[in-house]
Amino acid sequence: MKEKAAELAIVSNKSFEASTAVNLHHYDISSALQTSLEFIELITIFCNKIQATIPHNSAEYTNSEFDLTFTRGVIARHSCTYALKVEDQQLGELKLTRSQRFSKDELRMLESLLCCLIYPLKNATLFQQALQMAYTDPLTKTHNRTAFNDTLMREMKRANRCRQNLSIIFVDVDHFKSINDQYGHNCGDLALASVASWVKDSVRASDIVFRFGGEEFVVLLADTHMDDANIIAERIRTDIESHTLAYGMDVLNITASLGVSTLQEHDTVDDIIKRADTAMYQAKKLGRNRVCLG
Numbered sequence: 001m002k003e004k005a006a007e008l009a010i011v012s013n014k015s016f017e018a019s020t021a022v023n024l025h026h027y028d029i030s031s032a033l034q035t036s037l038e039f040i041e042l043i044t045i046f047c048n049k050i051q052a053t054i055p056h057n058s059a060e061y062t063n064s065e066f067d068l069t070f071t072r073g074v075i076a077r078h079s080c081t082y083a084l085k086v087e088d089q090q091l092g093e094l095k096l097t098r099s100q101r102f103s104k105d106e107l108r109m110l111e112s113l114l115c116c117l118i119y120p121l122k123n124a125t126l127f128q129q130a131l132q133m134a135y136t137d138p139l140t141k142t143h144n145r146t147a148f149n150d151t152l153m154r155e156m157k158r159a160n161r162c163r164q165n166l167s168i169i170f171v172d173v174d175h176f177k178s179i180n181d182q183y184g185h186n187c188g189d190l191a192l193a194s195v196a197s198w199v200k201d202s203v204r205a206s207d208i209v210f211r212f213g214g215e216e217f218v219v220l221l222a223d224t225h226m227d228d229a230n231i232i233a234e235r236i237r238t239d240i241e242s243h244t245l246a247y248g249m250d251v252l253n254i255t256a257s258l259g260v261s262t263l264q265e266h267d268t269v270d271d272i273i274k275r276a277d278t279a280m281y282q283a284k285k286l287g288r289n290r291v292c293l294g
């Protein structure tokens with residue numbers, strides 16, 4: 001009886017040590033994950049931390065809400081995939097691969113460790129959603145002026161560093177005041193949202209459309225020189241002109257005037273904006289519904 005008790009004590013000691021080790025591993029991962037609100041950083045931290053316990057060759061994280069796909073390592077034959085969610089909120093999908101099958105014990109351990117990732121991913125989701133809201137114009141669903149200032153600054157630095165071209169196009173709706181005056185503000189709002197979506201459809205996904213203010217939009221074209229920017233501006237102009245807007249019994253034709261400028265050596269943010277703005281006013285002066293180069 002005594003012996004039995006001693007045996008039991010040893011067994012429970014071992015399992016206590018094992019569970020303490022697991023708890024410490026969880027604690028270590030959870031603490032590391034508290035240092036970031038970026039999806040890619042979180043996945044990188046998590047994968048580095050579990051590498052010794054669950055060796056893997058590659059990890060792929062996808063998050064459709066944020067249009068994000070991130071792969072690290074070289075993809076191998078065997079895989080395990082987890083859809084991550086909490087309280088019905090999708091937090092993305094994580095796929096690990098390696099050349100050997102994952103054992104049942106490893107998968108059990110991975111599932112337990114994934115619990116550490118869930119709440120950091122949820123916090124990252126809330127943070128990124130808040131960031132998106134702060135950078136989005138609610139009426140047109142384009143990026144707003146704050147986003148433009150930040151993005152232009154960043155892209156100018158990148159273009160200078162990588163010796164790449166960078167162009168911007170100002171798009172200003174013609175006689176917009178008369179749409180408001182004639183059909184009312186709701187129609188004006190609908191017209192702005194429609195123009196924004198026509199402009200977005202006219203450009204590549206990598207070109208970013210911002211609402212600069214009022215009835216004025218700006219398109220940022222990375223790695224694009226003046227000749228190509230001119231062609232794209234002309235395409236935006238004809239696309240806007242060729243659409244019609246149905247409002248009640250009325251059908252409205254909308255046009256816009258566009259100004260293009262390309263980054264020059266020693267340009268400040270204000271310089272490149274000023275040239276595009278001046279070119280856009282030139283287009284207005286010359287009769288509207290046209291493109292001018294700055």
Ligand SMILES: Nc1nc2c(ncn2[C@@H]2O[C@H](COP(=O)(O)OP(=O)(O)OP(=O)(O)O)[C@@H](O)[C@H]2O)c(=O)[nH]1
Nearest residue numbers: 172173174175176177178180185188189214215284
């Ligand atoms: N409905 C609506 N109108 C807006 C919004 N923002 C600005 N406006 C209006 O846009 C109009 C802009 O008028 P103007 O600057 O005179 O320009 P325009 O009538 O387009 O004339 P041109 O640019 O010279 O062709 C003003 O009447 C603003 O009140 C908005 O969010 N919704």
